[in-house]
Amino acid sequence: MEHFARLLKESWILVEPDRDRLSGYFYARLFLLDPELRKLFPAEMSGQGDRLLDAVITASQTVDDPESFDEYLRALGRDHRKYHVDAAHYATMGVALLDALRTTAGDDWNLEFDQAWRDAYAAISAKMTAGAEGDPNPPFWHAEVLTHERIGPDTAVLTCRALQFPLPWKAGQYVSVEVPRHLPRVWRTYSVANAPNEENVLEFHVRTPTGAGWVSGALVRRTKPGDLLRIAAPMGSMTVDGASTRDIVAVAGGVGVAPVKALVEELAAHNRTRWVHVFYGARRPEDLYALPGLQKLVAEHQWLSVTPACSEGTDFDGEQGLVSDVLSRFGPWTDHDCYVSGSARMVRATLRALAEDEVPPAHIRYDTFGNL
Structure with missing residues (x-):
């Protein structure tokens, strides 16, 4: 497994x-092999078309962690049902992927690389299909x-429902x-x-x-009550560990407060023993739009605290x-279960x-x- 992953x-x-070239060749080859597959993708591929290739590449880089590899791929297979991808399509995608890798790598490609990707894709497609x-x-x-x-404007x-x-x-x-x-x-x-509900x-x-x-x-500018959306199968593992007895710290930035709010609502239904500390940050006070709802939950549950923070605006009463940085001032958090949600920059800083x-x-x- 170690040699294979290497x-x-x-x-x-x-x-x-040459990621752009790889992507362009992959989709050109895919649609040449099966023109009907083009109908499964958006009319404008920019920014959206890469999602399938991204998924396969991400999966290929997780083969040295078999447990997460299996769980990730089965969830990925369930998710890709929304694109109407079926078992027959995976073989065509595999041919296009290998062709794209060989062409992009050029003379540096070798038979060992080729076989490793064949084996990896066979495992990837089998687990996605099973899922x-x-x-x-x-x-x-x-x-x-x-x-x-x-x-606000954005x-x-x-x-x-x-x-x-x-x-x-x-x-x-x-x-x-x-x-x-x-x-x-x-x-x-x-x-x-929000938490699941009847x-x-x-x-x-x-x-x-x-x-x-x-x-x-x-969704922000053109959607109104009565419109219909389509929602695909849930994914993600930022969920409460019910077997843990550790206290919890949750850090949210901007609209990253969404899953944190859901976690707090779920805990409100049964938690009695775990302290929960929420740090909610934004640039300006007016961006802390979810703060009133969180403060209402604080008033109802003594185990919950919410600390708002703003990086701009010196007149903020918080x-x-x-x-x-605010999280660090209140730490340490060594013995806590930690949940982090926000922009890539905010998540990286919090993880550090x-x-x-x-x-x-x-x-x-x-x-x-x-x-995106």
Whole structure:
């Protein structure tokens, strides 16, 4: 296994600098081999088309961790049902992938690399297929938008109800969302901002960055109550460890507060013994839009505390500075279960702070909110 993993990593180093070329050749070859596959992808491939290739590459780099490799791939197979990918498509994708790797690497490619990728892809596709075939749920759920609230120019909080079938998610997980009316076949992941409930209602916090974020833009600016969305199977492992008795610290930045809010709501239903400390940061006070709801939960549960922080605005009546720095001032957190959610920069800074506190990596779970 060690030799196999080394070959995959060494060969990936050869092609990573030419990632755009690899991607372009992969999809050109894929659609040449099976023109019907083009219908499964969005009309505009930029930014969205790479998701399939990204998934395969990520999986290939996790083969030295068999447990997470298996869990990740089965979940990936279930998730890709939303694209209408079936077992027959995986063979065609494998041919296109090997052709793209050979062409991009050029003369540096060798037979050992080739065989390693053949074996890796065979394992990847087998586990993804097994995950898809073993899932009793539909490929996606239709959901009706119930409420839509704009929070400033670029953020919205909306709720929707999954129709027809119950949607079984856990607090802290995320789902893929499609807005078929405006952007068919384009999906974007969002954390669910509330705990599971009998009404089958999900809450999302959506921010659209300037000049990007097609799906986010549609959800913030063009979606209204009564619209229909599509929601794919839940994924993610930033969930509460029910077997742990350790106290909890959760760190959220911006709309990264969504899964943290869901975790707190879930704990509110049964927690009596674990202290929960939430650090919620944003640039400006007005960006702390979820703070009133969190403070309401604090008033109801003595085991919960919420510390807001702002990195800008000296008139803020709370902690000043980056939320990762504020976290460090209140530490150490060595004996806690830690949950981190926010931008890539914020997550990296918080993980460094937790590492300085010598928090074991197994006690840390996190999600990064990108700018897609």
